[in-house]
Structure formats: C-alpha cells, structure tokens
Amino acid sequence: MQRRRLLALAGLATIPAPLAAVPAPMIREDWTDPARNRRLPVLIRLPDAEAPAPAVLVSHGLGGSREGLAYLGQALAEAGFLVLHIQHPGTDAGIWQGRADISATMAAAALDAGQAFARLQDGIFALDELTRRPGLRERVDASRLAIAGHSYGAWLVQHLLGQRLPGGDHGLSLPDVRLKAGVALSPIPPRGLSPRYAFGRIARPMLHVTGTLDSGFIDGATAEDRELPFRSISGPPQALAVLAGATHAAFADERAAGPRWADPTFHARTAGLAVGFLRATLLGDAAARAALLAGMPGLLAPGDRLTCKDFG
Helix, strand or coil: CCHHHHHHHCCCCCCCCCCCCCCCCEEEEEEEECCCCEEEEEEEECCCCCCCEEEEEEECCCCECCCCCHHHHHHHHHCCCEEEEECCCCCEHHHCCCCCCHHHHHHHHHCCHHHHHHHHHHHHHHHHHHCCCCCCHHHEEEEEEEEEEECHHHHHHHHHCCCCCCCCCCCCCCCCCCEEEEEEECCCCCCCCCHHHHCCCCCCCEEEEEEEECCCCCCCCCCCHHHHHHHHCCCCCEEEEEEEEEEHHHHCCCHHHCHHHCCHHHHHHHHHHHHHHHHHHCCCCHHHHHHHHCCCCCCCCCCCEEEEECCC
16 A cells, blocks of 8 residues: 555645555564453554654454554554554454354354453553553653554444443443544444443544444444444544445455455555544644545545534
8 A cells, every 4th residue: 555645545645755655664562461461462563753653552353363454554654653453362363263153152252241341451451551661652652542443443442432331330440531532443332321321421533434334243233323423422523434335344454364354445445534533633633634524535435425523
C-alpha cells in the first residue's frame, strides 16, 4: 500500500509522503502480566520519528491473532502512530487451529464471561506497559493514546471507552481515562442493557466502521445492529462508515484463517478512515477534520455511507 495513495484517499494529500511506503519496523515479543501469570503475544509497529508518538492499541476479533489487522497497523504506523497489536489467549487462533468442531469452540469462547473479563484486563495491562516499559515508554506520547479493534476487539474498544457491563464494572476502573479516541470495526450492540444506558457514559470520539453485509453467526448481530452504538452515543464526536458489500470478515485481515478473512477489498478504505479520524480527533489535524466532514472525498466507493455527528 503506497503511503501517498492512502493519505490522498483519506483527503490528506497535502501531508508530505514518499512515493512508496517502507514497511514500519516490527517487533514481536511475549509480555507477561505477573498479576495473572498470563502471557500475551504482542507485535509493535514503530513510526519513523523517534520522538514520542501517539499510540494505538489494536485488538483482534474472535479467533484472531497479533498478525491480524496488519493493513490497519501498517497504515497507522506510516502515518506517525506507534501501534501495539495484542493477542488474547483464550479467544485467539488457538481456539480453532487443529479443531474439527470450530463453530462450537468459537461459540463457547464468545460466550465465556471469564474470557471477556480477561480481554478487559489485557487491554488495561497493555496500556500500562506502553507507558512504563523501558525502551517503549520513551517512544510513546502518553497524552495521545487510542484503541482500535475488530468484532470482539471492537467490544474491547467500546468497553474501555466506557460502555457499561451488565452487573457493573467488576472491580475494573472503567472507562480507562488514558484513552482519548477509539476505532470500532464491526461494532457490537449491547446485551442485557438498554443502548441508552449501556453507552451513556462514553465521552470519547469514536469511529464506527461496518458493512451492509456485516452480520455475525455467533452473536446474531445484523448489519443494522452494528449501527446502534453510533446512534446511541451523544456528546463526543462520532463517525459511522457503512461500506457497501462489506461482510464481517472484510475487516479482519487474518490470513491464517483463509482467503475470505484476508480479502483486501475494503482494507484501504478502512485504513484511510481510521488514519483520517485519529488525525482529526487525537491530533487536532484541521485538514483531516475537514476531509472527514466533507465525506472523505476520493476514499469511499459508490454505495458507501459516511455520517458524522457532534463535531461542533
């Protein structure tokens, strides 16, 4: 993916960029949360600049990995963000690899409340590490932290930004006030709580990206359901992009799961939206904000829809 082309699609062509992008340096590590004795595989993408950079935590969907959402991570790193992809044991690729009963094991993992709680703890721990880990903390602007995720990863985005859980916050400090913005790919409608109450305390900007065919076979969410978080949040700037023909698999970029989950058709549009939105809301970029409010000219395809609200 050419950086100039991506930024041009995002309406940010005035930002200097080389003719071809050089892939951002990547570091793969295993981090251990000593409080839980839990090992978390991570992948770090570093921007060119060595000065402290805004950082984005990226969370994969059910059955995914730290290698997923590579198109998004690369685009963000090329745009100057430090990107941390985190892998969640128990809801990662390990639940289906080598299994014959994939649907059953995926459903069991999705319905396991303990795994949901572990994801929340993973996100909080990863943010802790970003700002305290030697060699990494020096590269991070702790005042400009964001989170992005697909499907179950979007669930994590929504809850770390303040979506209420049935039964309360279970001892966690939610929302995580360190996060200043979020990107939810295939947003998740609330379960067990009314939308107005579930989303009532979210006070951060969010980009919601879905598709006209974005339905879920495990949670039963329809494409229309995925617009519910956007429609229920009021106050902070929100943007909703609905990409014509995009399915649930369209955003994942999980190559190990098969071609359907790595189809690049919608990747450039999704990445361009994320870069533009985070530049506008996290960095205060006036050109990005104008492009977003103008509908990201040149980026979206016929039949796509972009709606913005509460930008003031």
